[in-house]
Amino acid sequence: MTDVAHAGEVVREGGLVVYPTETVYGLGADALDAEAVERVFEAKGRARDKPVSLGVPDVETATEHVLATERETAFMYEFLPGPVTVLCQRREHVPDILTAGRELVGVRVPAHQTALALYRTAGTPVTATSANLSGRPSVTDPADLDEELLEQVDHVVDSGPTDGTESTVVDVEAGEIHRRGSLADRIEDWLDEG
Template identity: 30%
Template sequence: MKIIKLSGKNENSIIESVVDVLSKGGLVVYPTETCYGIGADVTNQSAVDKVIKYKKKRQGKALLIAVADKEMAGKYVKINEIAENIYDNYLPGPISVVSKSKGYVAKGVEADDKTIGIRMPKYCLVLKIIKKFGKPVTSTSANSSYKKTPYSVKDILENISKKQKDLIDLIIDAGELPKNKPSTVINTTLNEIQILREGDVNLKSPKKVITKSENETKKLAKTLIQKNRNLGKKPIVFALQGELGTGKTQFAKGLAKTLGIKEAILSPTFILMREYDFKFKSKKLKFFHADTYRIFEEKEFIDLGFKNMVKKPNIVVIEWAEKVSKTLRELKNSFELIWIKFDYQADENARKIEYSNEIL
């Protein structure tokens, strides 16, 4: 077993080493955006048997596989309209898409119902490796079944036996990875999305609420921020979509008041951005309130310093968020996104408010 530490200077040599091991039917431990995975050639029966032996006690469970792009996935599974929408809008990212197999993989990769779970990791090195190799690789986590999720090489080596270690040919050590949840697993073989395992990406239907006054809209904001487990731990972006007067600024006021901000919250339409200080426990954080109504290009939003805003567990509220949806989609792994859509109702004081962790 060889361990190579990943640095900014040895990426090309690592790719060559990994492809060489995979081509010879070996096993490689590699980093992803969720945890360390164990990779092998999915078309090589001997290699797949090694993965199953390594994992132990799988009782017929299928193996996730990783691809470089949608085109590669299409060679191994049948991609229907539902799956295609996920590939086009959410991948690369921490999602596993379950589709009907075309039967070109080794025994043990498919589930009993002849389906395969496909990953397209949001980890540039892994995508380059798979593209260079020209075929999918297994993407199951590198822990032994039912053992600790591997966020570091130490997590792996301290929780496997000598026999398991002997099965590994190469480990790519990228240090300790962020403790993200496993991928969200989605069955796309039915007529609607079926969530088989919940991860950081939530594709469930948006929640809907009818508020009958400005005060109720503020109370909804209070509820959403108070119940959020990431408050003070991870940046949270509230992306607000809705016409003039639907309650976006009132919602921002409700958030600010809940966070203990005593200053008046004014719409930042003409200056684009306002910022306020607040404390959460002992942390000094920022509440950023942006209005992108007057922005013509998304680059202007980046120029306001958005990337720096989400480097700390700050709160960012964006009115007219649909104007910067491309930027939010590209950077969504850097923060928790809560997309909120406001609509008028027949009662002039009522608003229908939908909210989701995905862009509506």
């Protein structure tokens, strides 16, 4: 069994995995399983009022879990896969704990083959939050993972160092960038042109 196949199995069974993206290492669990998402918050020591994004292998899969407007869909096809988190209206089956009770959920389709393979193998949206303890720097190299976090993780997919630039978080409908990261200037131009 490959590393990614095993990681997908861990996610399906409610476990936690650390996996690479094109930005930083992520902490993954089944994003539709409230108990698994709770484990993510516990492992990170993350406040429950801070939502967590979900990762999917492509835009088509994203639309199964969010009610994307025409503009949001056009944006996703323009920028995904890529280092961008798109805020969209969640569908009813997306658990409250993931979104901290909010109606919007962040969607990630990383431009990283290992992350996409994990999402496909897991067969479910996977949490897309950085693999670090809250308040500590994001991890770009698995060698730097915090021991305290590792104690709660069931599997680490190591594919060497990542880029390190955080994804840009954007609310397309509101025309707002919530966090500037990769591609922020291009995204701003797109929003202004629309």
